[in-house]
Amino acid sequence: MGKMGAVLRTKAAFWHSDILVVADPLALWHIDVKNPNDYVKSNLSRALVRRLMGESLVWAEGTEHKKLRAAFAPCFSFLKVREMESVVLKAADMLVGSMKNYIIAMQSKTSNKSLRSNPPIIMNLSGWTNKATLDVIGRVGFDFDFGLGESPEARELSRIWEEQARESATFAGFVGFLAMRAFPFLASLPIKAMEKQSAYKLYVRSIGSKIAGSKIARIQGEDDSKDDSDIISAFIRYSRKEGSEASVDKLLDHFTTFIQAGNDTTATSVNYALLTLAQHPEVQTHLRNELEDFGREPTFDDLHNKDVLKFLDAVTKESLRMFPVGAHSERVALKDDYCHYRSLSVLLMVVF
Known part of the structure; x- marks a missing residue:
């Protein structure tokens, strides 16, 4: 070394x-x-990405990838991310309120007057954080409301994702991944386990199809110089600048990619950070004290000021270092x- x-x-x-x-x-x-x-x-990576997300930004290579990155970059500029602040804060407030209501409801069910104290309420936070991140990417990326995980679309996505995750965690799923590295063509075969991996993509595409048509029709009569904050509109304008009409199929591939990449990855990072804090209560206490002493809800500018909430900044960076969104490529x-x-x-x- x-x-x-x-x-x-x-x-x-x-x-x-x-x-x-x-x-x-x-x-x-x-x-x-x-x-x-x-x-x-690698051939394996591209085969899996095509099955899970389609031929989108993550799948593209070379010149095509460079052009797509340039097309989507304005959606994630500093100013655009600043504009997302209200959406993120609203989702966080709704999540906290929903969790409080759940705890109160569970306490009323388990309360026992004969006991001096009620038993603790145990919650699986992974399901809750996914609701918030899905809500944020739906609103800021596609102007779609997932109802903090309570809409029919959000519930079905959660069910499919859990089923897909269980299948991937089996021994067959592990061996299948190794076999596909040596024989990438296996990813295109109609194997049951492989088809389950495609279920999430197919359902997300069904949601996106409701949005794509109306977006294309609206933008066709507008000036291409208009600045769009949502991902679908950015891709439609990029296609027009390239001298071609936006393919609904390609549009849905990008829709699927950003729903998956912007939802589960962010939730997983938050979950690992919360888990690590729970395993180090002294760090958790230090962080809580800093936030309580701050006295108000941090703004976008506060979070980008290196002299404000220094310990929160350190915890966030260390969590992302220990548990990166993409552990390998x-x-x-x-x-x-x-x-x-x-x-x-x-x-x-x-x-x-």
Whole structure:
């Protein structure tokens, strides 16, 4: 490790070529930022993304990916994120209110006057945080209301996701993933476990189809210079600038991608942060004291001020460091390459 940095070579299953695991920040910058066209997504990654999300921003490579990033970038500019503040705060307030009502209802059911104290109420926070994050991405991304997880669409999405997660956690799901790395064509076969992975995408597309048509019709008669904050409108205008009509199929792929990427990933990050705080009560107490001493709800500007709520900033950054949204990304070197930065020297070779 002292000589090569955070880089190791490991064997792969089912006759697949050896895998080089790279965790050094400089090497990752060399691969993902400086030379992304020389390190493309693996066949397995693209096959899974196509099945789960379709041929969207995450699936695209090269010039197409660059153009799509440029098209969607205005939706996530500093000013646009600032405009999302009210939506995020509203979702958080609704979530807190809903959780309080649940606790009160559970306490009334379990209260026992013969006991000096009532038993504690145990809650699975993962289901609650998903409701809030889905609500936020639905409103700011697509102008769609999921009703804080209570709408029929939100309930069905939750059911499908849980079923898909259970299937992936089985031994068959684990072995299937290894087999697909060696034989990517398996991802396109009509296998029951694989079809369950597509169920979430198909249902999200059915929701998106209700929005796409009206958006296209509205934007067709508008000036392309208009600034849009929602993702669907941005893609429609991008397609017009490229001299083509927005494909509803492509539109739904992007809709599916941002619903999945903007919902479960954010909720998972929050859940891990809350779990780690619960495992370190002294840190949790320190953080609670800082927020109580602050005396009011932090604003967008407060959260971006390095001199305000310093401990909250540290907890957030450490949580994202320990539990990154994307823990790994598979890339394939198209040609032999040499990466040399400071003390790190690695020969990155074509593996297949």
